[in-house]
Amino acid sequence: LALQSQTNPHFLFNALTTIAFKTIQYTGGPNDATRMIDHLSRILEYSLTDPEREATLADEFAHARNYVAIQEFRYRDLFRVEWELDPEASTCGAIKMLVQPLIENAIYHGLQGSDRRGTIAARCRLDGSTVSLTIADDGRGMSDERIEELRAMIEADHVGGGTIGLVNTCRRLKLRYGAAGSYLIESEPGNGTRIMLRFPAIRIGCA
Amino acid sequence: LALQSQTNPHFLFNALTTIAFKTIQYTGGPNDATRMIDHLSRILEYSLTDPEREATLADEFAHARNYVAIQEFRYRDLFRVEWELDPEASTCGAIKMLVQPLIENAIYHGLQGSDRRGTIAARCRLDGSTVSLTIADDGRGMSDERIEELRAMIEADHVGGGTIGLVNTCRRLKLRYGAAGSYLIESEPGNGTRIMLRFPAIRIGCA
Secondary structure, eight states, rough: OHHHHHHHHHHHHHHHHHHHHHHHHHHOOOOHHHHHHHHHHHHHHHHHTTTSOOOHHHHHHHHHHHHHHHHHHHSSSTEEEEEEEHHHHHHBOOOSSSSSHOOOOOOIOOOOOHHHHSSEEEEEETTTTTTEEEEEOOOOOHHHHHHHHHHHHHOOOOOOSTTTTTHHHHHHHHHHHHHGGGEEEEETSSOOEEEEEEEEOBBBSSO | EEEEEEEEOHHHHHHHHHHHHHHHHSSSSSHHHHHHHHHEEEEEHHHHHHHTEEEEHHHHHHHHHHHHHHHHHHHHTTEEEEEEOHHHTTTBESSEEEHHHHHIIIIIITTTOOOSSSSEEEEEEEEEEEEEEEEEOSSSOOHHHHEEEEEHHOOOOSSSSSSSSHHHHHHHHHHGGGGGGGGEEEEEETTTEEEEEEOOOOBBBBO
């Protein structure tokens, strides 16, 4: 989009930096506020600059970790995340904002409202020349009808359900990789949800 | 853009709110950090939600004031802004992000680096059925050659200079209002810069 009407990301980073300095004055050193600001600055940097640029899976996992760090401040006891990124896969390319929306989805649609602490597993490995990315939660799960509904939204030509992170992400996967990209949704009421994405492994980073 | 890859604006607001609560714990009440966060939250809200929605000039001035409030924290003695928004004009429609980028432009290209405190005047009035918006600074000004360069960038079919707020804003004005929108750049080295935009007055807000 050539004619952007967005706020200059540099302005946002600079404002956050000024806020962080102010709070350091209050406590005499780094504190929870500065740590949150640090994560938030990295999130803004990643999401506001060059959304079309291809990222590596290492970038994607780093971004998702910053997101989770902020959410952990907010929902201390709601969940924990197990991260597993195969070094072989970490230097492969990925569309930006692939991992974080799936984790967001797991938090809000899988775990929130549960009375026990949930676990989200974020795993990425190489399967020959294919990247296999799995985000699984042990939350409340979904019915077959709901899975079918989501699948219909993903496959629909018209835009709908675009505010649902899972739908949006699977659509972007198909748009970018065509038939070479695939998704799988496994879920059962009471037994969590497991999203698996597969797409071609293209090495773009340095090992 | 249906398939956005942006960070959920709600997440950003919520994170900023959590940071503000943390800093209130440090000082026992509202402080400079919470005030900056408040301005920043409003800026994010305005710039990240519905960029295509038509705003009123009241919205535009409120957004520019939040932007200036943050910049005043950062550059305390660099500049001051005189605001003048005709109540008649305030309920008229405007494309979003019309005023703030021109003020940003005045700060960074007009005033920064000057050894005295500059003044920016932001004025908007109705001129019959036309909105007349003027952003003027008393900073270092520009040569005729530079004005011609900017004009060429604005009128060019290809994209270039799009990172310059002034160029971007004038282009968006033309794109939105066609021949009914016009811009005027007046400047002289050492004698400040004056940008005047004119576009049809369409009342969309409540008086």
